[in-house]
Each structure stands twice: as C-alpha cells, then as structure tokens.
Amino acid sequence: MTVGGESLPGGARDSEPMKPQLKSLNPEDMSELTSGLTPVVVAHVLNLTTRHRFELINLTQRVEELVGKTGIRAGVALLQSLHSTAALFVNEWQEALLDDFRTLLEQAVRADAPWRHNDPRYSDCDRSNAVSHLRALLLGSSAMLAVRRGQLVRGTWQSIILAELDGPRTRSVSLQILGS
Amino acid sequence: MTVGGESLPGGARDSEPMKPQLKSLNPEDMSELTSGLTPVVVAHVLNLTTRHRFELINLTQRVEELVGKTGIRAGVALLQSLHSTAALFVNEWQEALLDDFRTLLEQAVRADAPWRHNDPRYSDCDRSNAVSHLRALLLGSSAMLAVRRGQLVRGTWQSIILAELDGPRTRSVSLQILGS
C-alpha cells in the first residue's frame, strides 16, 4: 500500500520501471511505429487554477486522457508551462517526497536573501516572487514524452508534475503532440 | 513601465500569461493544426559572440524571426546549446532578475571550491572553468517550444535565454524545427 501517493500496478516499489505493454517491445529491436498516415500536430492548452503560494499538481492523468483523444499512435508530446514562476518536471508522485521537493527548493533558493527582483529600487515587480523565478529556473519549464501505441511513455513511478511557485492563480500549460 | 527589461504588451505584470492570439484557442478543444502538407525539418545554427565571462543573452527575437522565415505553421522548435559551458533556459528577461540568476548560480556552485576539473593533477583543461560546466548542468542545455499559427508558443513573460558561463567567445546554438 502506498501512503499518500497514487496506487499503481506493478508490484514492489521501483522494481517495475515500465508499464507492462511497453515491456513487450523487444529492447534489441528498433521498432518503426508508423501508421502510413501523414503526421499531424495537435495542440491543446490545459488551464488550471492553483490554490496556494506553493503547490504541486499531478497532471499525468489529464495529459494521458488528452493524448488518448488525439488518436495519435506514435510521436512526441511536448508540455510547456507558459509561466516563469510555474515549472514542469517528471518525478515520483508520493506525498512524503512532495514535501521533500519543497524543502529542497526552500534550501536551494532562500526566501530571506536580498534578491534584486524584489527590490523596488531595481525592479518594477511588486509580487516579491524572486524565489519563484529562481526555483522555476532550477526545475525547468517543459517536459517532453514519447507516445507509443497511443500512450505516453513513462516509467511506473513517473508522473508529470506542475510546480506552482507563486500562486494562487490561473495557469496555462501548452500541450503539443506530433505524430501519426 | 518596465525597468531594464523588455516592454511587452499585456498590461499588468503576470496577469496575462498568454499572448492574445493563443487565447483564442478554445481550451476545451484539442485543435489539430495540420496543413495537409508533409512535415519538414528545417535546420539553422545561430552564431553569436559573447563579451564577458558570465553573460545572459536574449535569443527570443532572433528565434522568432527564424521560425517565421520557415513558413512552418505548426510543429516544434528545438534549441540546443552546442557547448557544455553555455546553457539555455526559458524565464523572464528583466534586468534585476538577471542579476539574481547570476547570484543564485554563484551561490549554488562556488568558484572557490577545489573542483577537480580545475586541478592539473587530474584534468588537462586549463580554463579553470569547472563552475561553468556545473552551472550549465543545473540550467540545462536545450529548450523545446511549440509552434502554432506560425509562431513560437511562449508566455508573455517568457524569453529564451542563453547563459554564457565561460566567455568571452563564439557560441553556436542549433535550432531545429519540425512541422508543416
């Protein structure tokens, strides 16, 4: 049983890196995954409203549903945060670990340091959100995942996570899928 | 009025995450953005000369112009720094914040630490640029952005920034665009 995080198939923690259907790909083969159709580009914008100054949100299910709706069997999916104070990353969604992500960011980028972005003598931004930009810098603003057999490629213990670093507010994440 | 940084349309800082034309995409629809044409790949190399040991350069306008020239309406654009001591990232281009990016990197990777890459007993590199490699490690070496309606997808407060970490010198950034 998993405390806090998602319950996922796959047995013992960390022992099953890939979901079953992907394991049927013979790793020594390179598989050409074409449908004979001209590739298309499908675009979508995920909108969400965050509720706290710092918040982690699991986007995996929403993204997987959207990928499924496209009908694209093979390609790539690009997710982009459209904000400089909300980041995207891929890692494990487990409650205790989410706490640790937060702690690490707070240690790596100190809120009590004299950041110039927060200083009205140098900056016109009045949100005092320098640490939000800096933590986003460390985390990254995009995530790219392959699509195979109509599904996102990810390990059993991987989720797509949006980090709200300066909420609460509305946020937009672009999803662009290329493939056929 | 913006101190230092670019003046951008969109009114109040941070209140307009997306440029107007992208907001017209109904977020509940997934839009297939195909032109009926077979997708192409367009390649370009941006060359630039940096002027300081540490320097941040805004590549956004150059990249947007290049994307426009391709005529590609929908796809993805991949930017890669071809160097291990120059990084690429997406965040806000504001003078005070650029100072903070620099400060964070200096705090996270200390120049006065006994890095082995700088030690002639272990390394043949005589540039004493261990911190350049390590800061690049934290920032990342590539950026991927969607292309829609012929334009790069990015939020109002997002710019594509090259971080020169071991200049001054010439730098090359690969731009590869797939789409139609």
Add this chain to the structure above:
Amino acid sequence: MTVGGESLPGGARDSEPMKPQLKSLNPEDMSELTSGLTPVVVAHVLNLTTRHRFELINLTQRVEELVGKTGIRAGVALLQSLHSTAALFVNEWQEALLDDFRTLLEQAVRADAPWRHNDPRYSDCDRSNAVSHLRALLLGSSAMLAVRRGQLVRGTWQSIILAELDGPRTRSVSLQILGS
C-alpha cells in the same frame, strides 16, 4: 592528450564547438532537410545494468549507433529516463569533471538531512533514496537532440550522460526518433 575522458578530434579543448560536417551548414541559411519521404517514428529501449549506488554512464556512442541504424536523415531524437532516480543530461565526459558532478550533487542535496521520503512514519519506500529523487529533480529526466545528415547534433565536448543515483540495478532509457 585527455586525462581520463574520451579522446575526440577537434584540436584545442573548447576551441571547436561543432564537428566538421555541421560547420559546412552556412549559418546564415536556414536549410530545409527533407527527403520527400513521410516522416516516421522509430522507438527503442536501451537497457543497461548499473554497478554502483552512484554511477555516470556515457550513452553517446550507443545512441549514435542507434540513430544511424534508423536511416533517418533529419529529425529529432528524444531520450527519456524511465526512472525517477536515474537522470539524463548533456555535458562533457571527462573523469575529473564527473567527480565534480558528483560532489556538486552531494553538496546540493545532503544525504544526512531528515528527508520525509526516508521516514517510515510518512513513506512506504524503504530504499532511503530521497536524495536520489532530489538529485534527479535537479538534473532532469530527458534529453532532446536534433538529427541532421543522419547524425545526432551535438558539440564536440558534449556527451549524453545517464546518472544512476540509486543503483545498482537495471535501467531503461526510451529513445524515440521522429524524422525522415
């Protein structure tokens, strides 16, 4: 002569950012690299077995061989670690610098801190690998490289590096190539 790291053509360290054939691209032209063929998607999974708790592995040659086998002349290659405790990044493969990567990660994420992911009161994970997840967070889980003229685009001093952060164990890296 390079101590420890790969011996690469290109003369003086850091003076040749790009391998010769890529320099023949006139940087002021945008080159359309199409073959007239409908783009395809080729998928592969690299499997490897790591030998230590912390280990850096150079994947460059394997990936380049696989790209070559696809016959794809132009496109993009997406590499994804399918694990939350093994990361992917692009930087220089030099023995002294690999030691410095490790040192930086140990300084940035302290093994002796009271991470909740390691605390049985809050977490069902018994691997005590909080630092592995957190270091992977800083490094990133994917790498995207362009393909041109049938070859991966990378600078002379860039290698694709897998960081095993919680080994030893088997690891899977997805490679997805789009192009024609």
